[in-house]
Amino acid sequence: MAQNSKRIVLIGLDGMPYQLIRDLAENGVMPHTKSLIKSGVFKQMESSIPEISSVAWSSIITGGNPGQHGIFGFTDVPIHTYRLSFPNFNDLLMPPFWKHKGSGRSVIINVPFTYPAARLNGVLIAGFVALDLRRAVYPTSLLPVLDEMGYRIDVDANKAHQSIDLFLKDLDRTLQARIRAYRYLWDKEDWRTFMLVFTGTDRLAHFLWHAYEDKQHKHHAAFLNHLHQIDEIIGEITQKMDETDALIMLSDHGFERLENDVQINFFLSQEGFLRFKRTPPQSLADIDYGTTAFALEPARIYLNLEGKYPRGSVKPENKKSILNKLEAGLKSLEINGKKVIERICRKEEIYEGPQLDRAPDLVLLSSKGFNLKSGLKATRLFEKDIFTGKHSQKDAFLLINKPATDIIQERPSVYDIVGIMNKLRNKR
Numbered sequence: 001m002a003q004n005s006k007r008i009v010l011i012g013l014d015g016m017p018y019q020l021i022r023d024l025a026e027n028g029v030m031p032h033t034k035s036l037i038k039s040g041v042f043k044q045m046e047s048s049i050p051e052i053s054s055v056a057w058s059s060i061i062t063g064g065n066p067g068q069h070g071i072f073g074f075t076d077v078p079i080h081t082y083r084l085s086f087p088n089f090n091d092l093l094m095p096p097f098w099k100h101k102g103s104g105r106s107v108i109i110n111v112p113f114t115y116p117a118a119r120l121n122g123v124l125i126a127g128f129v130a131l132d133l134r135r136a137v138y139p140t141s142l143l144p145v146l147d148e149m150g151y152r153i154d155v156d157a158n159k160a161h162q163s164i165d166l167f168l169k170d171l172d173r174t175l176q177a178r179i180r181a182y183r184y185l186w187d188k189e190d191w192r193t194f195m196l197v198f199t200g201t202d203r204l205a206h207f208l209w210h211a212y213e214d215k216q217h218k219h220h221a222a223f224l225n226h227l228h229q230i231d232e233i234i235g236e237i238t239q240k241m242d243e244t245d246a247l248i249m250l251s252d253h254g255f256e257r258l259e260n261d262v263q264i265n266f267f268l269s270q271e272g273f274l275r276f277k278r279t280p281p282q283s284l285a286d287i288d289y290g291t292t293a294f295a296l297e298p299a300r301i302y303l304n305l306e307g308k309y310p311r312g313s314v315k316p317e318n319k320k321s322i323l324n325k326l327e328a329g330l331k332s333l334e335i336n337g338k339k340v341i342e343r344i345c346r347k348e349e350i351y352e353g354p355q356l357d358r359a360p361d362l363v364l365l366s367s368k369g370f371n372l373k374s375g376l377k378a379t380r381l382f383e384k385d386i387f388t389g390k391h392s393q394k395d396a397f398l399l400i401n402k403p404a405t406d407i408i409q410e411r412p413s414v415y416d417i418v419g420i421m422n423k424l425r426n427k428r
């Protein structure tokens with residue numbers, strides 16, 4: 001990389017919808033964001049399919065789609081097994097941008113799905129899912145400093161099941177520690193790329209979306225306050241940036257109100273596509289002969305193909321008719337007269353690359369308000385638990401602090417970020 005290429009700062013707000021950040025910028029909760037919107041480019045952005053953090057952030061940092069980078073969800077089922085596996089950063093098959101030749105020194109803080117931390121030219125503190133802080137940090141010499149700061153990777157979501165007040169306290173403690181870490185590394189490191197992701201935004205939206213929508217709700221102010229604090233940091237960062245530095249702000253997916261959880265494996269077994277050796281099944285290993293399809297979270301459907309899975313029963317010549325039958329069934333799924341599934345994506349439509357064989361055959365996108373899940377032990381098709389917000393695919397956001405309309409797609413997606421970064425670096 002040329003010495004005179006520009007430095008880039010990325011600020012990620014996990015799960016922040018385009019519409020919400022626009023509203024909060026307008027109504028005074030996020031004034032620094034408002035001035036960035038005014039002087040830069042601000043767009044609605046498409047997430048990955050499925051619209052979950054592991055897939056979306058892997059796409060953001062590599063510029064590849066799941067057929068290329070190989071991350072299809074938080075879980076996977078290796079071919080020839082019914083074993084549920086939990087992929088991590090070691091399974092990412094494309095290099096993140098900070099490994100690109102000549103990318104210079106990078107500071108990467110709290111990007112989801114970068115655990116365990118791997119060596120790089122710079123510093124990395126992994127985001128969730130990270131089981132052990134000692135394996136989440138590179139170089140490990142940073143650990144005592146982070147300990148001193150009370151650094152933590154994620155808010156303890158179990159707290160929300162006990163009490164929302166405890167959860168909010170924990171959310172704030174996690175944010176403050178993250179802020180201390182960013183300030184320290186901003187000054188200490190001579191970086192070319194600085195990336196900082198806030199993930200409390202996603203947790204807040206899962207548990208308190210209803211409190212945002214209801215101005216009278218006792219936690220409404222707390223919801224706004226968390227985002228106001230993040231906006232203060234955005235203001236602080238833009239103050240510290242050099243005139244020539246480029247800033248990219250973005251989210252990995254959007255959010256909307258959750259009305260109902262819908263259990264896809266329950267539907268598949270009800271309709272005769274999925275059979276278990278015992279009820280309730282203990283794991284995928286209980287899948288029985290005669291199964292034609294099963295699903296992994298959130299709504300990835302795999303055909304139980306002969307030769308691909310141990311008790312596979314779908315012959316290649318029957319693949320098409322099973323897919324058609326599945327699609328017809330899923331299309332007719334309704335609750336209170338509302339269609340549950342908005343779009344059924346066949347893998348060839350949404351993925352390409354050498355990992356296509358490992359991809360789910362269908363990925364479902366829900367209609368507004370329906371939260372698709374694929375647990376094995378569900379006893380009802382429709383349920384409702386503690387969450388009041390759910391991910392949405394079409395309304396992530398992208399904000400760039402330069403009037404750089406020439407380098408940004410009319411409808412950008414998470415797959416475009418690496419390309420945009422490269423153009424920003426070399427823009428005069």
Ligand SMILES: [Zn+2]
Pocket residue numbers: 015202203206391
């Ligand atoms: Zn989430």
